[in-house]
Amino acid sequence: MSKILILGFPLPSENDREIVQARNIRALQFVEALAGEGHELIYAAKPQPCFDHRTNPPGVHHYVEIDFTSRGWRSKLESLIGRTQPGCLVTTDFLASYAATFLNLEIPCWMDINGDPVAEKQAGLHRQGTDRGLLSIPSIESRVLRAGDRFSVASTPQRYALIGKLGYVGRLNTRTFGFPLVHSIPPAVVSFYRRRPQPSAPLIRGRWVKPGDFVLLWAGGYNTWTDVQTLFQGLSSAMKEDPDIRFVSTGGPVVNDRPYQEFRRMVEQSPSRERFLFMDWIPRSELLQLYEESDCGISLDADCYETELGARNRLLDMTGNGLLIIASEGPEISFHLAREGFGRLFRIGDATGLSHRILEAALLKKSGSLPSKEVLSKRAFDCFGVAPLSRPLVEWARNPTFAPDRRTISRAFRMKAAFRGMLRDWRTRFWGVNYREPEDLRAIPVQNDYGKRER
Numbered sequence: 001m002s003k004i005l006i007l008g009f010p011l012p013s014e015n016d017r018e019i020v021q022a023r024n025i026r027a028l029q030f031v032e033a034l035a036g037e038g039h040e041l042i043y044a045a046k047p048q049p050c051f052d053h054r055t056n057p058p059g060v061h062h063y064v065e066i067d068f069t070s071r072g073w074r075s076k077l078e079s080l081i082g083r084t085q086p087g088c089l090v091t092t093d094f095l096a097s098y099a100a101t102f103l104n105l106e107i108p109c110w111m112d113i114n115g116d117p118v119a120e121k122q123a124g125l126h127r128q129g130t131d132r133g134l135l136s137i138p139s140i141e142s143r144v145l146r147a148g149d150r151f152s153v154a155s156t157p158q159r160y161a162l163i164g165k166l167g168y169v170g171r172l173n174t175r176t177f178g179f180p181l182v183h184s185i186p187p188a189v190v191s192f193y194r195r196r197p198q199p200s201a202p203l204i205r206g207r208w209v210k211p212g213d214f215v216l217l218w219a220g221g222y223n224t225w226t227d228v229q230t231l232f233q234g235l236s237s238a239m240k241e242d243p244d245i246r247f248v249s250t251g252g253p254v255v256n257d258r259p260y261q262e263f264r265r266m267v268e269q270s271p272s273r274e275r276f277l278f279m280d281w282i283p284r285s286e287l288l289q290l291y292e293e294s295d296c297g298i299s300l301d302a303d304c305y306e307t308e309l310g311a312r313n314r315l316l317d318m319t320g321n322g323l324l325i326i327a328s329e330g331p332e333i334s335f336h337l338a339r340e341g342f343g344r345l346f347r348i349g350d351a352t353g354l355s356h357r358i359l360e361a362a363l364l365k366k367s368g369s370l371p372s373k374e375v376l377s378k379r380a381f382d383c384f385g386v387a388p389l390s391r392p393l394v395e396w397a398r399n400p401t402f403a404p405d406r407r408t409i410s411r412a413f414r415m416k417a418a419f420r421g422m423l424r425d426w427r428t429r430f431w432g433v434n435y436r437e438p439e440d441l442r443a444i445p446v447q448n449d450y451g452k453r454e455r
Contacts, residue, residue, distance in 0.1 A: 249276070
């Protein structure tokens with residue numbers, strides 16, 4: 001058993017005032033995985049509005065809020081480390097990982113990068129129509145990649161992307177050859193996602209929708225990579241074929257409000273607008289009630305690198321609460337859910353494919369073939385449990401170790417490499433392109449124009 005300091009964002013609870021984000025769910029997954037091993041957990045969280053932990057969250061022995069975006073955060077955190085003497089540090093998201101690089105640590109550090117920050121930045125800049133701030137995230141990420149002893153990411157494609165980035169900051173060196181620097185830890189069905197049927201009165205059944213209507217639920221934000229055009233076209237086409245289809249949306253804009261506002265404008269101009277219901281952000285208890293009253297969950301993304309590299313926690317929330325899902329291809333978790341029988345996929349940007357999937361699901365309900373929510377929820381916890389999916393972190397925490405190249409790539413070494421690169425570029429302008437360094441060339445036989453070998 002180890003004493004572990006975790007740095008991240010507040011853990012979600014059933015408090016209706018909390019707007020839970022992916023970073024909160026990721027933190028909970030790590031806490032549940034480590035607490036299950038009996039470790040003593042010290043949790044330092046950045047305060048968030050509406051989150052209030054007056055007592056320690058389940059599995060956490062000591063909980064403290066330290067705002068690492070405000071003045072004096074570093075001394076507070078280093079004081080906590082000095083008092084508690086943890087054996088290792090675990091960060092649960094990109095911002096917390098960046099903060100950890102400024103600490104004077106003499107303990108091994110596991111850094112999590114939940115989603116590709118560069119791909120997320122690209123999607124955001126595309127929506128804004130500007131490249132301002134384009135290079136800020138790569139410079140921050142390079143600092144993180146130079147500092148961690150182990151890294152975890154949200155998907156296998158993101159793992160490969162991060163391996164490439166590690167090579168560009170010098171971490172794929174002689175000391176780390178064969179050493180597992182990066183691990184894929186997919187999102188899991190955490191306890192927060194557990195199905196809890198609500199005893200309250202219906203929110204929409206018998207009021208806005210008839211008992212026999214087929215209800216599609218969108219649960220969560222409309223982020224910069226949400227393909228609202230395909231969403232609207234697919235829904236409209238399906239509604240023309242089946243008058244019993246209804247669409248219910250919770251959540252709203254995330255970071256940029258253009259996708260959400262664009263979708264609302266299209267709906268307002270649609271002849272089927274009365275069959276769309278927008279509830280915006282609602283309390284958790286009401287969302288759980290909507291899960292009980294809905295027939296199918298829906299999620300889709302635009303064709304971009306963030307979609308390919310990232311994850312979608314909302315899909316696991318829906319499956320954990322017993323909903324089948326209709327989702328676009330792209331995120332790795334979508335393929336995993338479809339393979340396990342939790343839903344159907346359609347190609348990114350294929351409005352016709354989306355419409356067909358909706359009509360297929362609606363037909364399942366009419367024929368009485370939709371699986372029960374109890375069965376789907378139990379299967380989701382069996383297939384996507386926290387412990388098996390978080391195994392790399394769990395195994396490392398049993399015996400935390402430094403990376404083999406810890407503190408071997410100094411700033412002077414990097415400056416020398418940069419200078420030699422500039423010199424090589426200058427030499428290439430006049431004497432031709434040559435990949436090998438000059439000292440290597442002296443030992444390589446060269447073939448001249450006349451077929452003679454010369455040194």
